[in-house]
Amino acid sequence: MAKATIKQVAAEAGVSTATISRVLNSSGYVSREVKQRVMAAVTKLHYQPNAIARSLKQDKSFTIGVVLPDISNPFFMTICRGIEDIVQEQGYHLLFCSSDEKPEKEEQLLHLMVEKRVDAIVLATTGGNEELITRLAASGVCFILVDRRLELELSESGAVVDLVAEDDVYGAYELTKQLILAGHSVIGVINGCMGVSTGQDRFVGYLKAIHEAGLEHDPALLYDGHFTEAGGRAAVRYFLQMAKPPSALLSFNNKMTFGALVELTESGRDIPGDIAIASYGEIEAARLLKHSGIMYVDQKPYDLGIKAGQTVLHRLEKGLDKSLDRDAASPEPEPIRDILQPALKTLPS
C-alpha cells in the first residue's frame, strides 16, 4: 500500500491538514468528535506521521516507561500512582511492564522501551542487568532507578543513573531491634531475594541489630521466601516444624508477610499469642486481624513515586544532555540520590 499523505488523511476525515497536525501534536483545541474522526482516518489509511517523526521533531514522545519486577504487588503499583500523579500534569503517559523478577525478561523490556522511544525509564531492577543499564545510560537513555539500586560502581562509565529509594538497612535494623527489645531472641527470618539491593540491605540491617544485641545469627533460622506469598507460606511451614520454633517471625516484604499470616491463620495459630510478626512493609489485609500487634516498616511507596516523578520531570525539563556527545568541557551531570528514611509502626495489640 502506498504511503498515505496528510492530505489524504484530511480528506478522509473531512477536516483541514492543519487540524490533522493539531490533533497529532496535541496542540490547540480540537473537539473530541473531530479528534476521533482524525484518529480513525489515520488508522484506516495507516498514516505514519508519527510517533517517531514527531518525537524526532519535538525530541519527545511524552511517554515514560516503567519496568517493575511484580505488577501484582500493591507496593509497586502505588509507586506508579505517585509517578503518574506528577508526570501526567505535564502531559506524560506511563507505559508499564513487568519483569517478573527475571533478569532476561527485564533485558528484553529495556530494549523494548528504547525502541518505543520513551523519554525516560523508571526501573525497579531485578538485578543482573547492571552492564546493560550502564551502557544505555551512558548512551543517553534517561534512567531513574526506584526502590532498588544497581550493584556496580558507575562512576567510571560516564553513566548518570538517578536513584530514589529507601534506607533499607536502617529500616530492617530498627525493625529487628524492636523485636529484640520486645524480648525475642529466637527470630525466624523470612528472607527476600539476595540478588537485589533491597533483599541484601534488609538482611544486612538485621545482622547489624542482632550482633549489636550480642546475639548470633543461626542459619537454621533463615528461610528464603523469594519475596513471594508462596515463599512466606512455605517459610511458616518450615519454622513450625522445628523442634523449638522461633517466638517471632521477621519477614522482609509485604507479600511474604501476607503468605505467612494466611498460613498461620489456617494452622490455627494466634498472632501474637503463639508467634509475633514483624514485617518490612505494610500489609493492608492485616487490618482484618484483631489485636495482632504486628510491627512493620511503614514504607511510603506513594512518596517514592512522587519523588521519582519529580526526578523524571527535572531531567526532562532541564533538557539535561546525558549523552556522550555533549560538550566535553561541560561538567558531568551529578546523579541524583534521594534516600528516604522509613519509620516503624505497630498495629493495635
Place this chain on the structure above:
Amino acid sequence: MAKATIKQVAAEAGVSTATISRVLNSSGYVSREVKQRVMAAVTKLHYQPNAIARSLKQDKSFTIGVVLPDISNPFFMTICRGIEDIVQEQGYHLLFCSSDEKPEKEEQLLHLMVEKRVDAIVLATTGGNEELITRLAASGVCFILVDRRLELELSESGAVVDLVAEDDVYGAYELTKQLILAGHSVIGVINGCMGVSTGQDRFVGYLKAIHEAGLEHDPALLYDGHFTEAGGRAAVRYFLQMAKPPSALLSFNNKMTFGALVELTESGRDIPGDIAIASYGEIEAARLLKHSGIMYVDQKPYDLGIKAGQTVLHRLEKGLDKSLDRDAASPEPEPIRDILQPALKTLPS
C-alpha cells in the same frame, strides 16, 4: 545531527551489519554481551531502523497494549498474567496503562496505543468511549474487550470487536439467591459503577433474584460504592447507622468487599454473627478471618486472561484483516464472544 546508518552503528559496536540486523529483528542467535553492545550503539547514535520501519516491514511490532481501569486491583492484574503467559510464548510483550475509571484518560491512552503501533489492544473499558472504539475497530485496530462489554450495538458499523467476559447477571443472580435462601430478606447492596457493563449486569442479576423471591427492591438499601475500597467502607458506615440495619451485605466487587470487611472489623462487628457478607469476586485477605462464611462469586481472572490472550493470537496469527479496505466480496469476520459461567464458593464458617 545527521541520521546514522547501519554501517556506522556496526562500526560503533564493532560487529557486522548482519549482526545489527539479527539483533534488531530478534532473529538468529546473538550473545547477550553483543546484543547489549549493539543496543548501546543504536542508542548512542540515535539510530532509527526501527520500531516503525521494522513493523512496517514485518507488519508487526510484537507488542500488545492492555488498557485497564484499575492497576491496583489484583483482579485486573491477574487477567494480565493470563494474557502474558499465552502471548509471550509467541514473542509478544505487554504494555499496560491505567485509565483509572476515567473515560477521558482511556480515550487518550487508546490514541497512545495506536501511535505506539501495538498489534492489538486488550481493553477493560471505563465506558463512554464506544464511538471511538467502534471507529478505531472499523479502521482496522484489533480490539479484544475483556471483562466489560460495549454499550452500543456495533453490528452496523463494520467493526469487529471481540469479547471475553463473564456472565455477570448470572453470577449476581446466583449470589443473591443464596443469600435469600440463607434467610436474609433485608440485604444492603454495595453497588458498583453503573456506567460499565459489569456494574449494570450485577445489579440486574440482583433485581432478578429478589423479584423471583417475591421481595421488593428498597432504594434505601442501595449504596453506590464506585468499585473502590473507600466506597465499601463508606457503605458500611451508611448501613450501620440505619434504624434497622440489613442482616447481610451484598458487595459487587472485591475492592468494595475488602473496604467493607475492614470497616466492620474496626467497628468491632463479627462476620457472620452480626452481619453476613456476600461478594462478587474473591477477597484474598478474607483468608485471615476465621469462620467468616463469606459467600462469593469465584471469578476466574486468570482464565479470562488466558482466553483473551488466545483470542489475540488467533486474530494476529490468522492475519485476519479487519480493515475496511479488505476484499468487499469476503464475508465480514464474526466477532468472537467468549462468556464464562462463574461459580459460587463459600469460605469456612
